[in-house]
Amino acid sequence: xxxxxxxxxxxYAPRNEEKALLRRLQEMSVIDIETAASDDETAALPEGxxxxxxxxxxxxxxxxxxxxxxxxxxxxxxxxxxxxxxxMFGGARYLTPERFYLKREQxxxxxxxxxxxxxxxxxIAEEKAEIVRLNTTREQxxxxxxxxxxxxxxxxxxxxxxIGTVAGVYTLESLNEKIAGxxxxxxxxxxxxxxxxxxxxxxxxxxxxxxxxxxxxxxxLAFARPMQITSKLPRDKIASKEERAAKCKERIDGxxxxxxxISEKTEEIEGLADYCRRHAERYKAMGETAxxxxxxxxxxxxxERDMPYLEKQLSKQFTVVIEAEDANEELAPVQLKNNxxxxxxxxxxxxxxxxxxHDIDPTPITGFFYYLFFGMMFSDAGYGLIMILxxxxxxxxxxxxxxxxxxxxxxxxxxxxxxxxxxxxGSFFGDSISVISESFFGHKxxxxxxxxxMNGDAVTMLILSLALGLVEIIVGLCAKFATCMxxxxxxxxxxxxxxxxxxxxxxxxxxxxxYAVPILKTVGAVIAIASxxxxxxxxxxxxxxxxxxxxxxxxxxxxxxxxxxDLLSFSRxxxxxxxxxxxxxxxxxxxxxxxxxxxxxxMLLIIFPVGHAINFGLNVLxxxxxxxxxxxxxxxxxxxxxxxxxxxxxxxxxxxxxxDLNSKEEN
Amino acid sequence: xxxxxxLALLGAALATIFAGIGSARGVGMSCEVGMGVLAEDPxxxxxxxxxxxxxxxxxxxxxIVSFIVLTKIxxxxxxxxxxxxxxFMILAACLPIxxxxxxSAISQGKAAVAGISLFAKDESAFPKALVSITLVxxxxxxxxxxxxxxxxLL
Numbered sequence: 001x002x003x004x005x006x007x008x009x010x011x012y013a014p015r016n017e018e019k020a021l022l023r024r025l026q027e028m029s030v031i032d033i034e035t036a037a038s039d040d041e042t043a044a045l046p047e048g049x050x051x052x053x054x055x056x057x058x059x060x061x062x063x064x065x066x067x068x069x070x071x072x073x074x075x076x077x078x079x080x081x082x083x084x085x086x087x088m089f090g091g092a093r094y095l096t097p098e099r100f101y102l103k104r105e106q107x108x109x110x111x112x113x114x115x116x117x118x119x120x121x122x123x124i125a126e127e128k129a130e131i132v133r134l135n136t137t138r139e140q141x142x143x144x145x146x147x148x149x150x151x152x153x154x155x156x157x158x159x160x161x162x163i164g165t166v167a168g169v170y171t172l173e174s175l176n177e178k179i180a181g182x183x184x185x186x187x188x189x190x191x192x193x194x195x196x197x198x199x200x201x202x203x204x205x206x207x208x209x210x211x212x213x214x215x216x217x218x219x220x221l222a223f224a225r226p227m228q229i230t231s232k233l234p235r236d237k238i239a240s241k242e243e244r245a246a247k248c249k250e251r252i253d254g255x256x257x258x259x260x261x262i263s264e265k266t267e268e269i270e271g272l273a274d275y276c277r278r279h280a281e282r283y284k285a286m287g288e289t290a291x292x293x294x295x296x297x298x299x300x301x302x303x304e305r306d307m308p309y310l311e312k313q314l315s316k317q318f319t320v321v322i323e324a325e326d327a328n329e330e331l332a333p334v335q336l337k338n339n340x341x342x343x344x345x346x347x348x349x350x351x352x353x354x355x356x357x358h359d360i361d362p363t364p365i366t367g368f369f370y371y372l373f374f375g376m377m378f379s380d381a382g383y384g385l386i387m388i389l390x391x392x393x394x395x396x397x398x399x400x401x402x403x404x405x406x407x408x409x410x411x412x413x414x415x416x417x418x419x420x421x422x423x424x425x426g427s428f429f430g431d432s433i434s435v436i437s438e439s440f441f442g443h444k445x446x447x448x449x450x451x452x453x454m455n456g457d458a459v460t461m462l463i464l465s466l467a468l469g470l471v472e473i474i475v476g477l478c479a480k481f482a483t484c485m486x487x488x489x490x491x492x493x494x495x496x497x498x499x500x501x502x503x504x505x506x507x508x509x510x511x512x513x514x515y516a517v518p519i520l521k522t523v524g525a526v527i528a529i530a531s532x533x534x535x536x537x538x539x540x541x542x543x544x545x546x547x548x549x550x551x552x553x554x555x556x557x558x559x560x561x562x563x564x565x566d567l568l569s570f571s572r573x574x575x576x577x578x579x580x581x582x583x584x585x586x587x588x589x590x591x592x593x594x595x596x597x598x599x600x601x602x603m604l605l606i607i608f609p610v611g612h613a614i615n616f617g618l619n620v621l622x623x624x625x626x627x628x629x630x631x632x633x634x635x636x637x638x639x640x641x642x643x644x645x646x647x648x649x650x651x652x653x654x655x656x657x658x659x660d661l662n663s664k665e666e667n
Numbered sequence: 668x669x670x671x672x673x674l675a676l677l678g679a680a681l682a683t684i685f686a687g688i689g690s691a692r693g694v695g696m697s698c699e700v701g702m703g704v705l706a707e708d709p710x711x712x713x714x715x716x717x718x719x720x721x722x723x724x725x726x727x728x729x730x731i732v733s734f735i736v737l738t739k740i741x742x743x744x745x746x747x748x749x750x751x752x753x754x755f756m757i758l759a760a761c762l763p764i765x766x767x768x769x770x771s772a773i774s775q776g777k778a779a780v781a782g783i784s785l786f787a788k789d790e791s792a793f794p795k796a797l798v799s800i801t802l803v804x805x806x807x808x809x810x811x812x813x814x815x816x817x818x819x820l821l
Contacts, residue, residue, distance in 0.1 A: 351793065351794050352794045353794075456819070458815065458816070458819050459816070459819070459820075462812070462816075565805070568805070568808075568809070569805055569808075571808055571812055572804070572808055575724075575728065575808055575811055575812070575815075576724075578731055578815070579724070579727045579728070579731060582730070582731040582734050582735070583727070583730075585734070586734060589743065618720075618723070618727070621716070621717060621720055622720075622724060624717070625717055625720075625721065625797065625801065626801065626804075628794075628797065629797065629798055629801040629804075632794060632797075632798045633798055633801070633802075
């Protein structure tokens with residue numbers, strides 16, 4: 001339930017064992033290797049030590065990893081693999097060492113497969129561009145299809161031919177009339193080849209002597225020669241373009257087939273990507289490692305807990321000397337350790353910021369309240385049940401990645417809480433039980449409810465929300481008390497945290513007094529007033545001047561507005577809880593509207609699942625976000641600073657495959 | 668059907684209409700920006716969805732208030748005849764969430780747009796963006812509380 005204690009460890013080993021040592025460390029993934037840049041103190045090397053420059057090897061591996069990734073991306077588009085649900089959850093395949101570590105020829109074959117995919121993909125793109133080009137020319141040529149001479153035909157020995165377009169749409173008759181109107185003496189033979197949009201494709205022919213007259217006449221019709229003049233017949237040209245396009249298509253099919261064939265070996269390429277990434281990581285670590293000609297020194301942070309494991313494993317396999325000293329808490333990276341109940345909430349803390357050097361680990365508090373409040377906002381036994389079943393199924397069957405596993409657990413705890421709150425509010429898919437029993441079986445059966453938000457208990461719900469909010473705020477202040485004590489700030493603990501705790505408790509006790517036991521009114525008021533006096537006297541304790549001290553003591557009471565607004569913020573527990581119930585009620589009403597008929601039954605079958613799916617989606621998001629906000633703003637503001645650096649273990653960092661360490665240990 | 672019933676219905680309509688307009692504009696704004704970011708990096712979809720949907724709650728609040736008014740005046744069976752004054756009271760009770768929802772949802776939409784730009788630049792800033800955007804929510808919540816409690820208790 002805390003931050004793990006760290007040691008700074010220096011491992012000395014002979015130079016010739018460096019690669020094997022790093023490989024073993026990578027497998028164990030318990031050490032956070034200090035990077036030279038991150039910490040100047042460790043960067044200062046003892047005399048005679050130097051670092052090897054591994055930048056080009058890192059680059060080479062990263063390039064190959066990028067090649068493999070590009071190939072995989074192409075595969076996922078061109079030959080989508082049925083990954084199934086398991087793939088969606090990012091589950092890496094666990095492999096035995098024999099299958100996990102690749103041989104040289106496997107690597108080479110996977111690399112050449114990747115390159116073939118990338119080339120095929122590029123070729124497909126080129127062929128597709130070619131098809132577009134061919135189609136464009138074909139379309140330009142298409143109107144000339146009926147023409148029996150090539151477009152370059154310019155006439156016989158005694159005639160001149162004109163092939164081209166004129167502006168406007170003509171029939172043969174209107175064209176001839178138009179030409180006769182321009183030059184009545186001209187004897188021009190015309191033929192309409194085709195008609196386009198505001199354009200007419202024509203063939204015209206005249207005796208050679210009348211060429212200039214014909215040209216003049218045609219010019220006034222805005223005659224233009226075609227863009228592409230070829231010596232082939234238009235229909236042959238079109239046919240040849242079509243043929244070439246068909247060939248392009250065939251080649252594309254060939255490439256696609258090749259890609260499909262290679263896609264059978266997707267796993268090999270995934271292995272390659274992981275292999276390259278693993279090696280890039282290892283060379284990065286090697287670049288950080290200092291050494292002399294004959295020895296190397298790996299320096300980094302290791303959790304105290306992992307020390308025996310590290311020492312045992314390394315000394316079994318290598319000739320090493322391990323030195324360990326306590327790490328400076330200000331600089332050490334943070335690794336959290338929590339029990340199974342709180343661990344899923346670590347991701348929520350991590351998302352905000354890891355605990356800084358003065359912080360305590362807030363995960364257990366956050367976890368508890370996150371589960372509690374999530375359930376209160378989502379508050380439906382049916383939805384809770386769905387969450388529990390879905391997450392349990394995912395955990396059991398889909399082999400999710402470690403992070404995914406934790407978020408599944410997070411949502412399972414949230415689901416349990418949702419189920420319980422649903423029972424408190426008497427809500428199972430909203431009021432579905434009473435609606436369905438009433439409209440389909442004639443008499444109403446309702447789920448018993450401790451608090452019924454839709455029938456008048458909303459005020460109770462609001463009070464409950466604020467009360468739980470007050471509890472969380474007080475717990476937050478207790479955490480502040482603990483944090484101050486940990487840092488040796490006793491005055492801060494008792495005066496800044498303690499007095500506020502008593503003040504808020506006093507107010508709460510008095511509030512109970514107003515409702516139930518009158519005597520508590522006085523008790524609470526006395527506690528509260530005493531705390532206020534205490535605050536006035538102590539909050540200015542860093543001021544020397546007694547008047548200034550008194551004034552800053554009084555001014556500190558202004559913080560009470562902050563507490564009030566924090567408290568009001570918890571009313572969202574009720575508002576979002578109500579949203580779930582009210583929307584369920586609407587959908588249930590719609591679903592039950594058809595009554596006891598066939599149509600009504602069909603309506604129920606359609607509206608009920610769809611409506612509840614919408615409601616589930618909307619409200620699960622709302623509950624997630626607003627619960628998170630309550631933690632970050634209302635809880636963390638009381639005691640938590642954050643700013644810790646994450647412990648990044650030197651590990652394989654693989655994406656698709658994972659070494660099954662257990663089977664290795666057995667071997 | 669009396670004048671009072673009509674006024675109560677009008678209140679219910681206003682609550683859904685205005686809070687709905689606000690949320691529609693807010694979510695619309697944030698989605699516009701969000702799509703742009705997703706075009707660059709589709710892997711951000713999950714968190715982006717959370718940021719985009721934040722201005723959507725106001726519409727729901729308005730809807731709940733309307734729904735409760737509708738049940739109260741018996742639209743779903745046994746329509747009641749309210750006195751004019753009672754009608755005015757319900758109408759007045761609906762106004763906080765109608766206008767509070769309208770304005771706060773649009774403001775929250777603007778905050779969400781800024782938050783999405785922040786998140787697009789720096790993925791680790793997600794919690795900061797999230798928290799900042801939800802700061803606006805409290806005012807919608809207050810408006811909702813007043814409308815809701817009045818409608819329930821009237």
